[in-house]
Amino acid sequence: MHEAGDNTMRVLVAEDEEILAELVATGLRRAGFAVDTVYSGDAALAYLGLHDYDVVVLDRDLPRVHGDDVARRLVSTGSRTRILMLTASGTMEDRVEGLDLGADDYVSKPFEFPELVSRVRALRRRSARPVPPQLERHGIRLDSVRRAATRDGRDLDLSPKEFTVLQLLLEADGATVSAEELLERAWDANADPFTGAVRVCMSKLRAKLGEPALIRTVQGVGYAL
Numbered sequence: 660m661h662e663a664g665d666n667t668m669r670v671l672v673a674e675d676e677e678i679l680a681e682l683v684a685t686g687l688r689r690a691g692f693a694v695d696t697v698y699s700g701d702a703a704l705a706y707l708g709l710h711d712y713d714v715v716v717l718d719r720d721l722p723r724v725h726g727d728d729v730a731r732r733l734v735s736t737g738s739r740t741r742i743l744m745l746t747a748s749g750t751m752e753d754r755v756e757g758l759d760l761g762a763d764d765y766v767s768k769p770f771e772f773p774e775l776v777s778r779v780r781a782l783r784r785r786s787a788r789p790v791p792p793q794l795e796r797h798g799i800r801l802d803s804v805r806r807a808a809t810r811d812g813r814d815l816d817l818s819p820k821e822f823t824v825l826q827l828l829l830e831a832d833g834a835t836v837s838a839e840e841l842l843e844r845a846w847d848a849n850a851d852p853f854t855g856a857v858r859v860c861m862s863k864l865r866a867k868l869g870e871p872a873l874i875r876t877v878q879g880v881g882y883a884l
Contacts, residue, residue, distance in 0.1 A: 700724025
């Protein structure tokens with residue numbers, strides 16, 4: 660078991676088919692997540708009590724403690740851990756039942772792996788703690804309510820995109836944000852899905868922020884402030 664850094668997303672995979680559990684864990688690790696696996700509901704509850712997971716991938720039919728009961732327990736404790744339920748049945752009734760229990764999302768088996776990864780990513784954003792109205796770092800102050808930003812007291816005249824990108828970098832608190840994540844969160848769904856758009860926006864944002872430069876490019880990974 661390994662402790663994750665602050666910017667790594669922690670996922671617990673609770674699935675009683677051990678081979679499937681390990682396949683899912685391997686895939687999620689390749690996507691950059693820190694993953695633990697358990698094969699029963701009682702073990703899932705023990706791990707969830709020990710660590711602050713962003714997301715639990717929860718098989719509904721777990722032995723010893725049923726997946727439904729694990730979900731109920733998590734919800735009743737007010738945990739911020741998001742629940743992605745796996746189920747063998749894709750019926751509408753099952754889906755509704757799982758969501759009624761407090762699952763945040765739902766994937767039925769057999770599933771396509773990229774879909775599972777993207778759903779886990781999407782849930783992470785919902786699990787993030789709410790953004791404070793004021794963000795501050797390295798002399799930059801951003802007011803997310805008034806949508807205004809300053810550097811050392813100087814007004815930054817930012818476009819809505821530039822503002823959102825700056826906010827995402829500030830929220831990451833020094834961690835690296837990938838171009839893909841920026842694209843997904845600051846551009847709408849019909850944006851040209853190329854990271855070139857992020858590069859252009861980033862060079863304008865850097866110019867507006869002025870010297871000394873604050874935004875670092877982390878080669879092959881993304882951007883950090």
